[in-house]
Amino acid sequence: MNTGLEKKYYIFDRLAKGPVLAVYSKRPMDFLIPDGEEEARQRLYAEVEADLGYRFRKVVHCRQTHSDIVHIVEEADLERGLPDGDGMLTDLPGVALEIRTADCQSVFLYDPDKGVVGNIHSGWRGTLARITVRAVEKMVSHYGCRPENIEAYINPSILRCCFEVEDDVIGLFGARLDVRSYAEKSRVLNGHQKYLLDTAAINRDDLLAAGLRPGHIFLSGVCTMCEKETYHSYRGDGQAAGRNGSLICLRQ
Ligand SMILES: [Zn+2]
Numbered sequence: 001m002n003t004g005l006e007k008k009y010y011i012f013d014r015l016a017k018g019p020v021l022a023v024y025s026k027r028p029m030d031f032l033i034p035d036g037e038e039e040a041r042q043r044l045y046a047e048v049e050a051d052l053g054y055r056f057r058k059v060v061h062c063r064q065t066h067s068d069i070v071h072i073v074e075e076a077d078l079e080r081g082l083p084d085g086d087g088m089l090t091d092l093p094g095v096a097l098e099i100r101t102a103d104c105q106s107v108f109l110y111d112p113d114k115g116v117v118g119n120i121h122s123g124w125r126g127t128l129a130r131i132t133v134r135a136v137e138k139m140v141s142h143y144g145c146r147p148e149n150i151e152a153y154i155n156p157s158i159l160r161c162c163f164e165v166e167d168d169v170i171g172l173f174g175a176r177l178d179v180r181s182y183a184e185k186s187r188v189l190n191g192h193q194k195y196l197l198d199t200a201a202i203n204r205d206d207l208l209a210a211g212l213r214p215g216h217i218f219l220s221g222v223c224t225m226c227e228k229e230t231y232h233s234y235r236g237d238g239q240a241a242g243r244n245g246s247l248i249c250l251r252q
Contacts, residue, residue, distance in 0.1 A: 005051060012153050012218055015108070020117060021052055021096070022108050022248040024155040024220075026230050031100040031245030045098075048247060056249060057094030062086070064100065064121050068129035070138050073097065086121040087135045091143060094252040100243035102234040103158035103224050105203060107132050108248045111139060113149040117248045124165070127199045128172055133210045147211025152204075155246055156222035156231055160198035163225075163235075170195050177202065 005011060009023040025031065025048075033041045045059045060073055062082040070087035071077070073095060082088070088097040089109070097119035099106045105127070109118035116139055120132050132152065139145040164186055173179040182202050183195045204217050224244070228236035232244050 008051060010156050010220060010222065012108075012220070014151075014218060015110075015153065019112070019115075019251050020110055020248060021054060021251060022110075022117075022153070022246075023048065023052070024106065024246040025244050027232065027242070029245065030232065030242035031098075032102075032232075032241075032243040044245065045096075048245075054249075054251070056096045057092070057252065059096040059098050059247065060088060060090075061098040061100075062088065066121075066123055066125040068126060068131040068134050070118075070120070070131065070135045072138065072142055086126055087118060087131055088120075089116060089118040089135060089138055089142070091116045091250070093250045096247045096249035098245060098247045100245055101155075101157065102232040102237070102241040102243050103163075104234075105157040105200065106155040106244075106246040107135075107203065108153040108155065108246070109135055109139065110151045110153070110248070111143070111145040111149050112151070114139075114143050114145045115250060116143045116145055117250055119246060119248050122199075122203060124163075124169060124197070124199050127203050127206075128176070130206055132203055133206050136207065136210045136212070148213055148216075150212055151216045151218070152207050152212055153218045154200050154203060154220060156220045156224050156227070156244070157200060158225050158233065158235055159200055159221075159223035160196050161223055161226060163197050163199060164194045165197050166192050166194060169197065173197070173202070 069085035073090040104123035232242040
């Protein structure tokens with residue numbers, strides 16, 4: 001990768017060199033592409049390719065639905081495309097996995113030992129459903145990965161400073177973990193108690209419980225709402241928010 005890329009992309013230092021290409025776009029790039037506008041999509045992918053100085057064999061994506069569905073991307077999927085889902089894994093070199101987010105987490109997974117990459121869309125619903133852990137489990141069962149070799153990278157997303165929720169969301173998380181460790185009361189608005197919730201920490205701790213090493217989990221520490229001048233933010237921009245695109249690919 002050439003230098004100067006950090007103006008257009010957030011890039012984890014550890015992934016800046018080596019066998020993986022992994023970027024998370026900044027404004028003004030916008031990966032919110034209306035259905036059917038395939039040319040716009042291909043133009044964006046071509047821009048990323050030009051920036052990276054690398055030609056992807058194929059970029060794959062799926063319609064994201066805040067599910068816990070993780071797809072194994074194999075040769076046949078490159079032509080027929082993927083059904084709905086929120087996570088993708090592959091061991092095919094040159095194939096980029098693309099996820100779009102505005103405040104939600106995009107989590108890169110990488111096993112350097114088995115040569116497997118993943119890109120996971122984990123908003124609060126996906127985090128509640130442990131989609132990132134589902135992806136790790138698939139890396140183990142399908143590719144024979146060992147959790148202690150898997151690295152996880154949580155890209156810029158809305159963080160505890162800005163992710164305000166109410167009792168309904170707190171109650172859902174409270175049903176499966178000690179939510180008090182991850183939430184604090186913020187304010188009362190129109191009679192509703194608000195809380196600040198740390199979903200990045202929940203994802204990190206779920207990954208630790210799944211067997212990842214503490215030194216293999218990397219958090220950007222960047223909040224998309226605090227830095228909404230740099231990143232698209234749903235909470236910051238509302239319905240009109242664009243999307244940050246993240247792509248990860250094993251070099252051929
Ligand atoms: Zn913030």
